Amino acid sequence: xxxxxxxxxxxxxxxxxxxxxxxxxxxxxxxxxxxxxxxxxxxxxxxxxxxxxxxxxxxxxxxxxxxxxxx
Amino acid sequence: xxxxxxxxxxxxxxxxxxxxxxxxxxxxxxxxxxxxxxxxxxxxxxxxxxxxxxxxxxxxxxxxxxxxxxxxxxxxxxxxxxxxxxxxxxxxxxxxxxxxxxxxxxxxxxxxxxxxxxxxxxxxxxxxxxxxxxxxxxxxxxxxxxxxxxxxxxxxxxxxxxxxxxxxxxxxxxxxxxxxxxxxxxxxxxxxxxxxxxxxxxxxxxxxxxxxxxxxxxxxxxxxxxxxxxxxxxxxxxxxxxxxxxxxxxxxxxxxxxxxxxxxxxxxxxxxxxxxxxxxxxxxxxxxxxxxxxxxxxxxxxxxxxxxxxxxxxxxxxxxxxxxxxxxxxxxxxxxxxxxxxxxxxxxxxxxxxxxxxxxxxxxxxxxxxxxxxxxxxxxxxxxx
Numbered sequence: 001x002x003x004x005x006x007x008x009x010x011x012x013x014x015x016x017x018x019x020x021x022x023x024x025x026x027x028x029x030x031x032x033x034x035x036x037x038x039x040x041x042x043x044x045x046x047x048x049x050x051x052x053x054x055x056x057x058x059x060x061x062x063x064x065x066x067x068x069x070x071x
Numbered sequence: 072x073x074x075x076x077x078x079x080x081x082x083x084x085x086x087x088x089x090x091x092x093x094x095x096x097x098x099x100x101x102x103x104x105x106x107x108x109x110x111x112x113x114x115x116x117x118x119x120x121x122x123x124x125x126x127x128x129x130x131x132x133x134x135x136x137x138x139x140x141x142x143x144x145x146x147x148x149x150x151x152x153x154x155x156x157x158x159x160x161x162x163x164x165x166x167x168x169x170x171x172x173x174x175x176x177x178x179x180x181x182x183x184x185x186x187x188x189x190x191x192x193x194x195x196x197x198x199x200x201x202x203x204x205x206x207x208x209x210x211x212x213x214x215x216x217x218x219x220x221x222x223x224x225x226x227x228x229x230x231x232x233x234x235x236x237x238x239x240x241x242x243x244x245x246x247x248x249x250x251x252x253x254x255x256x257x258x259x260x261x262x263x264x265x266x267x268x269x270x271x272x273x274x275x276x277x278x279x280x281x282x283x284x285x286x287x288x289x290x291x292x293x294x295x296x297x298x299x300x301x302x303x304x305x306x307x308x309x310x311x312x313x314x315x316x317x318x319x320x321x322x323x324x325x326x327x328x329x330x331x332x333x334x335x336x337x338x339x340x341x342x343x344x345x346x347x348x349x350x351x352x353x354x355x356x357x358x359x360x361x362x363x364x365x366x367x368x369x370x371x372x373x374x375x376x377x378x379x380x381x382x383x384x385x386x387x388x389x390x391x392x393x394x395x396x397x398x399x400x401x402x403x404x405x406x407x408x409x410x411x412x413x414x415x416x417x418x419x420x421x422x423x424x425x426x427x428x429x430x431x432x433x434x435x436x437x438x439x440x441x442x443x444x445x446x447x448x449x450x451x452x453x454x455x456x
């Protein structure tokens with residue numbers, strides 16, 4: 001699926017959009033990290049918490065939990 | 072550290088590694104340390120708490136970085152900073168069984184190359200306070216020693232309320248040049264700690280250190296070392312700038328001596344950086360700041376000055392020739408002052424106001440070498456191969 005990449009993370013993707021797949025937000029971020037190593041740790045900490053000043057939106061709605069399904 | 076002659080043709084030239092709130096800069100000197108070539112910014116917009124060169128190969132640079140939004144990482148260069156690559160596994164705490172209560176690294180604060188006999192080994196201190204080690208030149212990092220999860224150490228580390236306003240920091244990771252297994256580190260707050268078994272265990276080294284009135288000095292949590300330095304000229308001697316004064320210790324003694332008592336009363340003996348001479352263990356420098364009432368953390372009276380001792384802390388001399396005489400309200404962070412190994416020694420400091428100052432004669436005269444940089448967090452003098 002299409003992942004919109006903000007400017008702060010484009011040093012990893014070198015593009016405003018990336019493709020990744022997963023049934024949940026956690027799976028999608030893991031897949032994104034396989035394509036762009038290091039990007040996940042800038043977004044999610046080592047306890048799998050979305051970092052304090054990071055916001056993730058799924059279809060326009062803010063996601064608060066990595067377990068959120070992507071349907 | 073090799074002795075180098077500042078004016079001798081062919082001498083290795085000093086470079087300054089400058090970490091700031093908004094990126095990193097490298098400044099490369101000519102042989103006389105009179106002109107500087109500026110290279111930067113690197114990582115513009117990143118908070119760079121520390122930038123360090125590996126003295127074992129003279130070419131590997133590590134930078135501890137984060138941004139206001141993005142998580143912390145470490146960048147690595149092996150070509151004098153031309154190209155940087157992110158660490159594959161930056162410092163991160165172990166995953167907690169209950170993820171909600173686990174700690175997460177906010178920023179890597181301190182970088183120390185390992186012992187000469189252990190190429191590729193590096194240590195890192197973080198905020199919240201944690202100790203990490205890399206064995207592959209900074210590519211991958213792992214929690215090091217039991218202190219990150221030891222119940223006593225976790226208690227002594229306290230909470231975010233026990234640290235500095237920018238978060239509690241593990242800093243001043245020191246490797247004894249005679250023994251790779253002999254390590255020290257400091258925690259703000261949490262005291263000074265020593266290992267003699269390569270990090271298998273640590274124990275507090277806080278005897279003689281004073282604490283803020285009303286706190287229990289027997290508890291490591293009450294201690295706030297700001298910067299600890301081991302003397303290359305005598306590795307049994309360490310100096311420390313602490314929240315409560317300037318100290319010296321001569322091992323094997325386990326008791327720190329407050330040598331800052333002989334500082335002028337109007338200036339006091341509070342500050343952040345501590346700098347030692349590369350050869351003469353009786354010689355050290357500090358940069359005092361105003362630690363009265365609400366802790367303004369500025370130069371006392373708006374009159375910045377370095378103070379030097381040449382007799383192991385018995386007496387101190389004010390060194391302010393060339394520095395502003397009034398209305399200069401900046402100060403110097405704990406990693407932002409250093410010495411090179413030339414003779415006479417060059418001293419350098421970066422200010423919270425983004426100015427970089429140097430002295431080619433051990434502090435007698437000062438001159439500015441850069442202005443208008445972002446708030447400076449770290450200045451290291453380095454010799455590239």
